[in-house]
Amino acid sequence: MLGNSWEFGVVTYAVWKVGGILVPLNPAFNSPQVIAALSHLEAAHLIIGTETNLPYKPPRENISLLKQIVPDLESGKVESISVPSLKNIILVDNSEGRIQTERLKSTTPFGELINGFSSSRERAIVPDEPLHRDEIINIQFTSGTTSTPKAACLTHHSILNNGYFIGLRMGLTPEDVICCPPPLFHCFGSILGYMATATHGSAILFPSESFNAEATLRSIQEEAATGLYGVATMFVAELELLARGEIEMKGFEHLRTGIAAGSSVPSHLMEKLHDKLNLTGLTICYGMTETSPVSCMTTPDDPIEKRVDSVGRLLPHVEAKIVSVHDRKEILPLGEKGELVVSGYNVMKHYYNDPLRTAEVREVEIHTNPHTRVTDRKVWMYTGDEATMDEQGYVRITGRIKDLIIRGGENIHPLEVENCLFGMREVSEVSVVGVPDDRYGEVVAAFVVVHRGVRVGRDDAGRGEEGVDRLESDHEKGKGKGEVLTRDMVREWVRKELSNHLVPRYVFWIDEYPKTASGKIQKFKLRELGVRLLEEAGKGGNVVK
Secondary structure, three states: OOOOOOOOOEEEEEEOOOOEEEEEEOOOOOHHHHHHHHHHHOOOEEEEEOEEOOOOOOOEEOHHHHHHHOOOOOOOOOOOOOOOOOOEEEEEOOOOOOOOOOOOOOEEEHHHHHHHHHHOOOOOOOOOOOOOOOOEEEEEEOOOOOOOOOEEEEEHHHHHHHHHHHHHHHOOOOOOEEEOOOOOOOHHHHHHHHHHHHOOOOEEEOOOOOOOHHHHHHHHHHHOOOEEEEOHHHHHHHHHHHHOOOOOOOOOOOOOEEEEOOOOOOHHHHHHHHHHHOOOEEEEEEEOHHHOOEEEEOOOOOOHHHHHHOOOEEOOOEEEEEEOOOOOOOEOOOOOOEEEEEEEOOOOOOEOOOHHHHHHHEEEEEEEOOOOOOEEEEEEEEEEEEEEEOOOOOEEEEEEOOOOEEEOOEEEOHHHHHHHHOOOOOEEEEEEEEEEEOOOEEEEEEEEEEOOOOEEOOOOOOOOOHHHHHOOOOOOOOOOOOOEEOHHHHHHHHHHHOOHHHOOOEEEEOOOOOEOOOOOEOHHHHHHHHHHHHHHOOOOOOOOO
């Protein structure tokens, strides 16, 4: 049973005829999203904390959310019109006395649940029916970076073996201590983190209830961690603290390995992690919730260029092909860009109670050997990611197909522009999306987070300092005035490093990105924001000249 924090999330326990299934929910879900998930799953039990911890924010109380589900929490009985299947609410009191729970008679304290198990320790706890390796053990909601979350059904076989092979490729041993800031309600924490370390006898370190860059770095120093996990935005926040001198650059000598996953990792960031945090054996994992989650992974011994420019090779017992985005039946030659499709033990059974969306991404291929009459059944998962594969089997992800920007018939890959802009010393983070345009269909928009202390000129939404635009953009001439960044500097950098058609038509300054609670940037929300900012600035549907 899992408690509720940013790592642990909200947990539902849907009782089916065979045992039960754990369903971790993103704690950033609001009440309509939680209600929708519980109703969709016909969940009987809900485990939730009195508070939810989220990064960079005070704890959020959950009693108001619960009252949206069960209006009368004091009656002693769980009655919910919105979720009729709900029978029990198990409450984890993690508020340190900030929230009073005595009157919430409709809930069961988590402590009573644990004590109940303790008192029945002599009685064997067995499932109603024998468990099978292919039974569903976890319904994992997808992150929702490109659409609404979907409930992927994963099996004992898929998540146990995926964790084992991840740890094997990292070279984990019982002497390793892995620092794992990613959340346990996400596959990153639960499988790459817990399952990989558990199957290799390694220790796992959770530095804080919600992501905290300072707590992460200090826990590495204090516990002599040998590995560090994270997504790009987490690593950026940690490097920022070191760059500002808020954390001493010491105590990282034991670090050797780790995992960067969850989203594309720019090559410039990889190089900084090698240099600043001694993560010379940092590995890259690629996958998706629907593949339990990892399909491809680098190794600490891969050539450095493969570790910064690819997501490695397929894990054991996983197959892949690259197919045309226009014709799924056309398998492309090595080196050509297309959609990555994977098959193996790690592919989900289906989306829960959603055959239409399952059929969109999952295809069953059946072959019968004419001589032996043996039938081979293979399930393929269409990832939605554009990729190439070389003759050595290394896979390179070039972007989400949905994120692809089509400008006047030319395909633009956001990652290429992001990698370029990440090379600017003023830029802390950058995310690139396509926004609508009357002439070209779509144009490039760059959302830029600058380092602390950098002054910015006016962006295309009119935000920033007008006076900065009058300063000389040349860095040498700008000395004594502090570092500055203007939209013209951003455009000129891309023009010089790449080419004209990749230059951002729009540049926006932003303090933080819309993200999932696991740290992934939600690009579809950035697109919506870009459209809104342009409309407010009177530039909606602007024709590029």
